[in-house]
Amino acid sequence: MFYLKMKQLLFVLTFQLLSIIGFTQQVKAPAPYGTLPGENQVQWQKMEYYMFIHFGPNTFTDKEWGHGDEDPKVFNPTQLDAGQWARTAKAAGMKGIIITAKHHDGFCLWPSKYSTHTVRESAWKNGKGDVLRELSDACRKYGLKFGVYLSPWDRNHPAYGTPEYNTVFANTLTEVLSNYGPVFEQWFDGANGEGPNGKRQVYDWPLFHQTVYRNQPKAVIFSDVGPGCRWVGNENGFAGTTNWSTLNTAGFEPGQKAPSTKVLNQGDEDGKSWVPTEADVSIRPGWFYSAATDDKVKSINHLLNIYYGSVGRNANLLLNVPVDRRGLIHANDSIRLMEFRKVLDQTFANNLAKGTKVAASNVRGGAKQFAANNLADGNYESYWSTDDAVTEASLTIDLAKETAINRIVLQEYIPLGQRVKSFAVEYWDGKKFRELDRQTTIGYKRILTFPVIKTSKVRVNILESKACPVIAEVQLYKAPELLSLPQISRNREGKVSIQSESPDAVVRYTTDGSEPTFSSSHYTQPFDFGSGGIVKAKAFINNGAKASETVSNTYDQASQKWSVAGSDKDKRLDRMIDGDARTFWMSAQSNETSQRPIIIDLGEKLTLKGFSYVPRQDGNTGGIIYQYSFSTSEDRINWTRVVNNAAFANIKNNPVKQDVLFERSYAARFIKLEVLSTVNENDQQITVAEIGVITR
Ligand code: FUL
Numbered sequence: 001m002f003y004l005k006m007k008q009l010l011f012v013l014t015f016q017l018l019s020i021i022g023f024t025q026q027v028k029a030p031a032p033y034g035t036l037p038g039e040n041q042v043q044w045q046k047m048e049y050y051m052f053i054h055f056g057p058n059t060f061t062d063k064e065w066g067h068g069d070e071d072p073k074v075f076n077p078t079q080l081d082a083g084q085w086a087r088t089a090k091a092a093g094m095k096g097i098i099i100t101a102k103h104h105d106g107f108c109l110w111p112s113k114y115s116t117h118t119v120r121e122s123a124w125k126n127g128k129g130d131v132l133r134e135l136s137d138a139c140r141k142y143g144l145k146f147g148v149y150l151s152p153w154d155r156n157h158p159a160y161g162t163p164e165y166n167t168v169f170a171n172t173l174t175e176v177l178s179n180y181g182p183v184f185e186q187w188f189d190g191a192n193g194e195g196p197n198g199k200r201q202v203y204d205w206p207l208f209h210q211t212v213y214r215n216q217p218k219a220v221i222f223s224d225v226g227p228g229c230r231w232v233g234n235e236n237g238f239a240g241t242t243n244w245s246t247l248n249t250a251g252f253e254p255g256q257k258a259p260s261t262k263v264l265n266q267g268d269e270d271g272k273s274w275v276p277t278e279a280d281v282s283i284r285p286g287w288f289y290s291a292a293t294d295d296k297v298k299s300i301n302h303l304l305n306i307y308y309g310s311v312g313r314n315a316n317l318l319l320n321v322p323v324d325r326r327g328l329i330h331a332n333d334s335i336r337l338m339e340f341r342k343v344l345d346q347t348f349a350n351n352l353a354k355g356t357k358v359a360a361s362n363v364r365g366g367a368k369q370f371a372a373n374n375l376a377d378g379n380y381e382s383y384w385s386t387d388d389a390v391t392e393a394s395l396t397i398d399l400a401k402e403t404a405i406n407r408i409v410l411q412e413y414i415p416l417g418q419r420v421k422s423f424a425v426e427y428w429d430g431k432k433f434r435e436l437d438r439q440t441t442i443g444y445k446r447i448l449t450f451p452v453i454k455t456s457k458v459r460v461n462i463l464e465s466k467a468c469p470v471i472a473e474v475q476l477y478k479a480p481e482l483l484s485l486p487q488i489s490r491n492r493e494g495k496v497s498i499q500s501e502s503p504d505a506v507v508r509y510t511t512d513g514s515e516p517t518f519s520s521s522h523y524t525q526p527f528d529f530g531s532g533g534i535v536k537a538k539a540f541i542n543n544g545a546k547a548s549e550t551v552s553n554t555y556d557q558a559s560q561k562w563s564v565a566g567s568d569k570d571k572r573l574d575r576m577i578d579g580d581a582r583t584f585w586m587s588a589q590s591n592e593t594s595q596r597p598i599i600i601d602l603g604e605k606l607t608l609k610g611f612s613y614v615p616r617q618d619g620n621t622g623g624i625i626y627q628y629s630f631s632t633s634e635d636r637i638n639w640t641r642v643v644n645n646a647a648f649a650n651i652k653n654n655p656v657k658q659d660v661l662f663e664r665s666y667a668a669r670f671i672k673l674e675v676l677s678t679v680n681e682n683d684q685q686i687t688v689a690e691i692g693v694i695t696r
Helices: 002-020 039-045 057-061 082-091 131-141 163-179 205-215 261-266 300-310 331-348 372-376 571-577
Strands: 049-053 096-102 145-150 185-188 220-223 229-231 277-282 315-320 357-360 393-412 420-428 433-439 446-465 470-477 487-490 495-499 506-510 533-541 551-555 598-614 625-633 639-647 658-678 690-694
Touching: 039 220, 049 082, 049 145, 082 096, 082 131, 082 331, 096 131, 096 185, 131 145, 145 163, 163 205, 205 220, 277 300, 300 315, 300 331, 357 372, 372 393, 372 470, 393 420, 433 446, 446 470, 487 551, 495 533, 571 690, 598 625, 639 658, 658 690
Parallel strands: 049 096, 049 315, 096 145, 145 185, 185 220, 220 229, 229 277, 277 315
Antiparallel strands: 357 393, 393 446, 393 470, 420 433, 420 446, 487 495, 506 533, 533 551, 598 658, 598 690, 625 639, 625 658
């Protein structure tokens, strides 16, 4: 009897003891910290990677910004197949598609009753087609989410520039958002230019937002400042290495009144709204399809850098794949997407940390529920956390044996807020821990890349956190090592050099447009290429067994005989014709930029089919030319105006090389570029990285 009582007592005591140390899981979860995401934003963040499609009259007119006066009949895809777009996105590993339902030219890809500039007026399917219907059906069929881009800026609608237009635009939104099933994201372009009456519109953003939420309560609204997600501040696909999902939006608006691109790129640490980052970038130099860019689809290396710069920095990646004039995704783009997916799959197939022992310097309440092993279970919903007072902690992943790794993935459990301000990663070198990298924010996902190391232990030190850290995953991977791309350049004298970063690589090249093989010409020294053509190069190692991707550069006339006219004998004038896009010329300050045309003596008479302008490539926009006129002359006295008052569309956000083709050829020895405006209203200088001619 006594013995039994003692047993009972012991049982009760053990139970109490266990519950004190947390075995009965009484420990409270960390309280949410600071600004928090909505449920739809968490779901959105988990999509990570999806497709943008730019398609419309611009596809048929080779423009980036249509004027709105294009004949709607130009829109006439011959083999449009939205199923092919959806299958491509699915096979690429993407989770959805966002389409330009209406771009700045006002053309609607569906038969809108609020416009007379739509597919209904086009030649496609005798005006009976509806791209949004076909795409939303295809997305449903292939299990993809469907999203729409609608530009408030409308260069066609007669009401644009008047208060009435806001109602028209809201009605247009309702039409799109109530007819094609669920829309996961509404993409609002902030661009606000002049409409057909030469007037700009004052946008009624509150009305637009209400309209979206009324029709699609779960949609995430994209704009420069959200409210659902925000623009990353550039069109090249890179978020800041510090990237907060929080932003202060009070007093800001999309477009001109947006926060600085730096703030958009990095967020605000204590921002009052949860507005996570979306990085939008095109797989080609421009947003719309052009046959001229068929050989300029971004390389796998480039796409991987973009991936690590976006998804790897707490941003979603919206990769644009423009549909061509047939109404199909071009093979060059789809092949590249599949190659890219293959490398991603190879990289992330095998989480080397999964199931390993993870030790933490502190576990919240000592509870199993918050134990460090949650970090290695491959499940985002379970997490490790510390006691409330602890904001510095370390995690050690024991790989049990020497393992080769070159990627680490960290994920905060964002439903409880973004907390970590800085962290470091170390690895065990056999004797001690060595620092591998030190960074700031983590957010939903942070991926660090580094050259392969072999180690048995990895340690993550959370150095500073705004509240106790809440980390869902730590993953380790060994990505396949890709040979870096050879770099092709040509100097002013017309000599081409090809550099490879890998000292063991052999570079082979061709100049006839063919794909280089291990038996193509061996690059040993710069060669003459003054009159231009195409250079394709590839790096090889192991006697040709492993090769890099092919790089190709197309050149026109070299600038050897050229000189830039300038009264100030400014040596730096040469920078605009030095063949090096990294250097640029900047004019002296003046508020009358248009008074100073740029005149170049080509040194000989050439037959010009066009010209090119490369804006500065250093990430700043100061002095980039927007509107211009272009003239040619044989004697520098009589000038022919070849292009009158044109603009480099979208050059501010996407400062890529601009090729301008003339309607016919002109024989000329002198060229003149008159600058009518620059991209920023207050610029007092003009900047030019390169000016070239098109003769081929
Ligand atoms: C920009 C637009 O002006 C470009 O044409 C493109 O649509 C890009 C995604 O957004 O604001």
